[in-house]
Every structure is written in C-alpha cells, then in structure tokens.
Amino acid sequence: MTCRDITNRMTFLELAEKILTEEKHPLNEVEIWEIAKEKGYDRLISTKGKTPWKTIGANIYLDMRDNPETTVFGKTEGRPKRFILKASSYATPATSEGAPAEIVTKNSKTAYSERDLHSLLAYYASVYMKVATKTVFHEKSSKRSFNQWLHPDMVSVYYPFTEFDSDLYDLGLQMGIQLIRFFSFELKKELSFSNLRESFFQAVSNSSWANEGYLVTADLDQGEEFMGELRRLSTSFGIGVIRLDTEEPDDCEVVFPAKNKDELDLETMSKLSIENPDFKNFIIRTRKDIHGKEIYQNHYDKVLQPEELKLKYRKSHS
Known part of the structure; x- marks a missing residue:
C-alpha cells in the first residue's frame, strides 16, 4: 500500500x-x-x-x-x-x-503526584475563575472504554446566579441566553516536548463535551520553541493552558485562554455519566444547585487556603 x-x-x-x-x-x-x-x-x-x-x-x-x-x-x-x-x-x-x-517523559523533579495538584487547581479555579471543581476518579469507571481518552481529571461549572440577582438570572434563562458553562481540566505534572502531543490531544479528547477545556501543569517548559508550538496548538484546537505555581498559589495563571464553545456535547456527557459515578454525581449536583440557586460547596472539591497549599507542597519537596 x-x-x-x-x-x-x-x-x-x-x-x-x-x-x-x-x-x-x-x-x-x-x-x-x-x-x-x-x-x-x-x-x-x-x-x-x-x-x-x-x-x-x-x-x-x-x-x-x-x-x-x-x-x-x-x-x-x-x-x-x-x-x-x-x-x-x-x-x-x-x-x-x-x-x-x-x-519517553523525562524523570520527575518533584515528589508530589499528579493528583496532588488537584487541590491547587481547585483553589485557583474557585478564586480566579469563579467555578466549583469536582475530581473525576478514573479508577471508579466501568473500564469498558478507553478511559484515558474519555475522562477529564477534573470538571467544573460556572453558576451565573453567584453574580447576577435572581430576576436578571431568570430573565436570561427565559431569553435562552447561555449562562451556565462547563469546564474540563486535564492535569500533568510537567509539560515539555517529550509529552506535548500526547498530553495535548488527550486534553482535546477529554474536553470535547465541555464549553471550555484546559491543559494544566505545574512544570511548564519555558523555551521559546516549545511555547511557540504550544501557542499554535492552543489556537488551532481552542484548548487553554494553565500554569500552576506550587510555591505561590496566587501566582497560578492562564497562559493561553480556552476558546468557548456554545454547544455542549450531550452524547459524550451521557457516556461519561454512564461510565463514571463521579461525573454522574457532578451532573446531578449541578442540576440541583441550578434549581435551588445555591451552591453546596461540600459536594465539590475542598478549597484549601494559600498557606495550607504552601505547606502541603513544601512537604512534597522536602
């Protein structure tokens, strides 16, 4: 051939x-x-x-x-x-x-695991993106599909009633204005040329259902050539990039913004709900919060304070 x-x-x-x-x-x-x-x-x-x-x-x-x-x-x-x-x-x-x-991915320079970064992202997302996050534990899934390319590491939702008064919120819903937005996050301890394509397209696949998708890392290659390629991929596929800072949680930043998609992929969301109980509970919780116009934070990831996060990562580095 x-x-x-x-x-x-x-x-x-x-x-x-x-x-x-x-x-x-x-x-x-x-x-x-x-x-x-x-x-x-x-x-x-x-x-x-x-x-x-x-x-x-x-x-x-x-x-x-x-x-x-x-x-x-x-x-x-x-x-x-x-x-x-x-x-x-x-x-x-x-x-x-x-x-x-x-x-092959380079050897890690840190003692913390990928999942240890979830609490840092939960803080940044809550304070700076105004969204509540939920960790999706892959090990709870049914194993019937390619889980690596289906499940995001974390998901979140933006509730407009936290910023608008009740009448304006109801008016927006009646006019059919999209107010609620879903986010998907794929986390990597480090991101460089050695794992860029695999990590990026994993994020593309795992966030296909959401309004915005992000690739998140705590160790980002700052080389000019690498950043140029990362920018090109982000622009082409609409995936945002977030850099986490384990030493100063308030210095975490969106390096490249995600492109907002107006349509949700309900078919993929349904498949995720069937495959994973964490995602299913996230959707159920979202529906209840929207109906009651109140967020019950204990149903989402715990948000630690900056000093708690600094202590946690100091111990990881020691």
Missing part, C-alpha cells in the same frame, strides 16, 4: 500511514486523527462517522490481523499501545514501556 497524493481521496489506512510517515514516531488512533484534522487531511476522507478515530484503530488492527505479511503497520509493546510503521527507523529502539526513547 502506498500513500496517494493528498489532492485525491484517502482511505483511513492511507491516512494513518501518511500521518505516521510524517510524524516519525508512534501514535495512537486519537492522536492520528487529531493530527490529521490539524493538517487538514480529514477533509480527504469521504465518510467519517461520529468516531473516526475508532474507525482508524479498527482498520489498522484488521489490516494487521488479516494481512500479517504485507501490512505496513505494527504496534509498540506494553501499555499504552501505539501504532508504528514497521519499516521506519523508530520501530525497533523501544523502552521497557514500549515507547521509543525520544518520546
């Missing part, structure tokens, strides 16, 4: 081969599709369906199963599995995790 000229229509297999050839490192089906959209190649697929990335993955697996001698595709060992081109130079030098050395 050879790639067609991009002026012609492509099959999903041809699209996958083209992306893997150009990117020169292993990718999963979601990453292949997101990069294809970024480059405009998705317009060359005649029939996409609602979940084209799943079609890409299924087609590759079928080609590997049915044409083991002639298929150009292979996959990495270990987890998470990614697709490779068997003839490419990056197909052999793999780590024990199954990923090539060039894309």
Whole structure:
C-alpha cells in the first residue's frame, strides 16, 4: 500500500500511514486523527462517522490481523499501545514501556503526584475563575472504554446566579441566553516536548463535551520553541493552558485562554455519566444547585487556603 497524493481521496489506512510517515514516531488512533484534522487531511476522507478515530484503530488492527505479511503497520509493546510503521527507523529502539526513547517523559523533579495538584487547581479555579471543581476518579469507571481518552481529571461549572440577582438570572434563562458553562481540566505534572502531543490531544479528547477545556501543569517548559508550538496548538484546537505555581498559589495563571464553545456535547456527557459515578454525581449536583440557586460547596472539591497549599507542597519537596 502506498500513500496517494493528498489532492485525491484517502482511505483511513492511507491516512494513518501518511500521518505516521510524517510524524516519525508512534501514535495512537486519537492522536492520528487529531493530527490529521490539524493538517487538514480529514477533509480527504469521504465518510467519517461520529468516531473516526475508532474507525482508524479498527482498520489498522484488521489490516494487521488479516494481512500479517504485507501490512505496513505494527504496534509498540506494553501499555499504552501505539501504532508504528514497521519499516521506519523508530520501530525497533523501544523502552521497557514500549515507547521509543525520544518520546519517553523525562524523570520527575518533584515528589508530589499528579493528583496532588488537584487541590491547587481547585483553589485557583474557585478564586480566579469563579467555578466549583469536582475530581473525576478514573479508577471508579466501568473500564469498558478507553478511559484515558474519555475522562477529564477534573470538571467544573460556572453558576451565573453567584453574580447576577435572581430576576436578571431568570430573565436570561427565559431569553435562552447561555449562562451556565462547563469546564474540563486535564492535569500533568510537567509539560515539555517529550509529552506535548500526547498530553495535548488527550486534553482535546477529554474536553470535547465541555464549553471550555484546559491543559494544566505545574512544570511548564519555558523555551521559546516549545511555547511557540504550544501557542499554535492552543489556537488551532481552542484548548487553554494553565500554569500552576506550587510555591505561590496566587501566582497560578492562564497562559493561553480556552476558546468557548456554545454547544455542549450531550452524547459524550451521557457516556461519561454512564461510565463514571463521579461525573454522574457532578451532573446531578449541578442540576440541583441550578434549581435551588445555591451552591453546596461540600459536594465539590475542598478549597484549601494559600498557606495550607504552601505547606502541603513544601512537604512534597522536602
């Protein structure tokens, strides 16, 4: 199989081969599709369906199963599995995790875990974004789907009745004005070229349902080339970037703002509710708070004060 000229229509297999050839490192089906959209190649697929990335993955697996001698595709060992081109130079030098050395995340310089950052984001979101956050524990999910690409780490909702009086709030609802906004957050301890694409497209996938999606990190590569690429991705896909500061919680900042989407993806929200009880309870709680026009903070993530947060991360660094 050879790639067609991009002026012609492509099959999903041809699209996958083209992306893997150009990117020169292993990718999963979601990453292949997101990069294809970024480059405009998705317009060359005649029939996409609602979940084209799943079609890409299924087609590759079928080609590997049915044409083991002639298929150009292979996959990495270990987890998470990614697709490779068997003839490419990056197909052999793999780590024990199954990923090539060039894309392995660097060793962490901190003792705290990714989940330790949730309390810091909960504080920043509450004070500076005026939203209540809820952690979504992936381990509670049913395991029937690709949880890594479905579940955000944290979710939040903005309630307009906290700023508007009751009459103005009711008027807005009667006029059909979108007042309530949902947010999705994907957290990473660190963000650099070594994990940028995987982390970014994970955020794209996990926030597809929300009005705004954010990629959040406490250790952000400040290199000019990296920041330029991060800005380009943020602009292209509308994903915002938040930098957390473990030493000064009030110095956390939105590096790149998210693009607000007017429409909620109710189908994905329904799937998340079925898969994960934390997300389901978040939706139930939101409905009750909206109906009662009052926020019950004890149903959301606990918001620590700055001094409590500083002490917590001081202990992590010691």
